[in-house]
Amino acid sequence: MKVPQINIIGAGLACTEAAYQLARRGFQVNLYESKRITKNPVQKQDNFAELVCSNSLRSDSLTNGVGLLKEEMLAFDSLIIKAAYASRVPAGGALAVDRQQFSTYITTWLTKHPNITIIDQEVTEIDPTVLTIIASGPLTTPKLQDKIQKLLGAKYFYFYDAAAPIITKESIDFQKVYYKSRYDKGTSKDYINCPMTKAELERWGQELIAAKTVALHDFEKEIYFEGCMPVEVMAKRSMQTLLFGPLKPVGLEKPNGERPYAVVQLRQDNAIDTLYNLVGFQTNLKFSEQKRIITMIPGLENANIIRYGVIHKNNFINSPVLLNQFLQLKTHQNIFFAGQIIGVEGYVESAATGIISALNIAKFSEQKELLEFPPETMMGALVNYIINASSTNFQPMKANFGIIPSFDEHFKTKADKYLAYSNRALAKLTKFFNFVENSWWNKKIINMTIWKIILFKIMILL
CATH class of the missing domain: 2.40.30 (Elongation Factor Tu (Ef-tu); domain 3)
Structure with missing residues (x-):
């Protein structure tokens, strides 16, 4: 059987995570990135997954939404999270990294993998008949902007992020x-x-x-x-x-x-x-x-x-109108999106959507049932938010417990409540693994209980 080829446009956090997830499952990936030819105003490195703003991936605690998101990503052997722990620098309760080490770790892995072909080229055409993940980031090149606009319709592609608190x-x-x-x-x-x-x-x-x-x-x-x-x-x-x-x-x-x-x-x-x-x-x-x-x-x-609230130059699409729960374009089913361009905010959130998009495009290529993440998980809640938010007032969102279905019971403290959210999410994620038929996941990971997920994180730290 011929191995499907999948094009990935961009080499930021979402794209590199998606390429990793697909390559390790046997798919052939063409990873397109133009930064080595011409950089946008905030890029400095030639390496991939460059952190252009803060060097922090924020909280590492299960009482914080992004801390839960990291735990969920570890269950998928996330390249981004592994790279972060490998390049960690002291930052109290936050996961902060050495930028150069972080990007080098990711670039080295992708460059050496036989299933990944890196193409240093600006994408100027999008073929809707080819399996493609678009995660070109918040500063998409002008030519690619034009092609995305034509693919989606100009009114669904924004150039200026003006968001209220x-x-x-x-x-x-x-x-x-x-x-x-x-x-x-x-x-x-x-x-x-x-x-x-x-x-x-x-x-x-x-x-x-x-x-x-x-x-x-x-x-x-x-x-x-x-x-x-x-x-x-x-x-x-x-x-x-x-x-x-x-x-x-x-x-x-x-x-x-x-x-x-x-x-x-x-x-x-x-x-x-x-x-x-x-x-x-x-x-x-x-x-x-x-x-x-x-x-x-x-x-x-x-x-x-x-x-x-923010007002800055950005590119993102009207996901509530354009995408389904699998991060698949409704009008062109071979096209999937991920990263900040879909309306998630933050390094970790972008990488997490790279996992979701990669798993679903892989399932789609094999004509198998696509994966809808439980809304009680942070990964599922992020997708649930962006596809169900107001299409007339869509604003990007980061990981937080406010987007997860609430409990009816009362908790003494917010920390107790948020920890309960995390425990429920990780339990749901474990069951989600077990209900997925014909999965590519390693059985050791499928059978992880919550304490094994946490142990896996400790092993990485050591």
């Missing part, structure tokens, strides 16, 4: 806020409203205007579209700009009939009703400043921000 519902003080849609359109619980008095708005607005912003790269210094103008820019124009914009109080009377001077609206952000985004709050403020400004809003004093 997202908070957990459980951190909202419902003694100070109320449910209401403007003019009572839709259902009564479409929005949560945080009312402000004139004095509260003026004090808050002064702090917003004075807050520190993030310095943009030269290639990001573009004129803001009116539709995604940072909230701090609106405030600097005038308070009236806010009152006729995202803080407009008209049609949002309180339950007692009183109209507040201003209203900050929160919109439901996920299907399981655990996350809410701040409507119209695209921002370029530093994260610490966002925390300070948001917690000044009545009802949000204890806001748990699980995704901060």
Whole structure:
């Protein structure tokens, strides 16, 4: 039987993980990467899986969403996580790495594998009849951008990431806020409203205007579209700009009939009703400043921000419209996507989707049933979020417990609850292994119990 060939476009975290997963299962992989020919504005190395921002893969604890995600990835013998532990540097409870060692580890493995052909070339054509994973990253080359646009439709491919902060519902003080849609359109619980008095708005607005912003790269210094103008820019124009914009109080009377001077609206952000985004709050403020400004809003004093607002040059697709639960393009079934381009945020999240996409394109090539990860796992929850999020207000998401189905029972502490989430996820993942027929997975990994997964991690650390 002829071994299927699979094209992978890009050699970032998602692509290198996908190439590894496919190669070790016997598939022939063509890995396309243009950085050795011409680099984008943030690339410095010739090695693959380059970490261009932080050198941290964030928390290593099972009481943190990304810590759980790492554990799940270890069950698949993740190249990215193995490379991270092999190049680890001291960083307290975080998994931080030596960038050069990390990328060298990954590049060396891929270069030496007989099933991987590395092609130093910019992709300028996408053939929808060829099995392909596209994970070209947040700064896709202009020619490839054009081809992806033509493949997907221009309105589904974004060039500027203007995202509002997202908070957990459980951190909202419902003694100070109320449910209401403007003019009572839709259902009564479409929005949560945080009312402000004139004095509260003026004090808050002064702090917003004075807050520190993030310095943009030269290639990001573009004129803001009116539709995604940072909230701090609106405030600097005038308070009236806010009152006729995202803080407009008209049609949002309180339950007692009183109209507040201003209203900050929160919109439901996920299907399981655990996350809410701040409507119209695209921002370029530093994260610490966002925390300070948001917690000044009545009802949000204890806001748990699980995704901060950003405005920067980026490429991502409208995944809720375009992809199914297997990260497969609905309109062209030979094409799969992975990485930041699908709307996940973070190094680990990008690599995790590389695993999901690789396993499913492999199954698809063999005409076998594709794999839908349990929503209780972090890998499954990420996919569940990006394909079920609002298609008109889609914003990238990182690993967090807010996107996982909640428990009905009460826990004494958040740490207890999050550990319970992790234990449930790892148990579900073990069962998921066992229910997959004709899998390529190593039986030792299939039969791992939760404690064996943890032992596997300890062995890597040693």
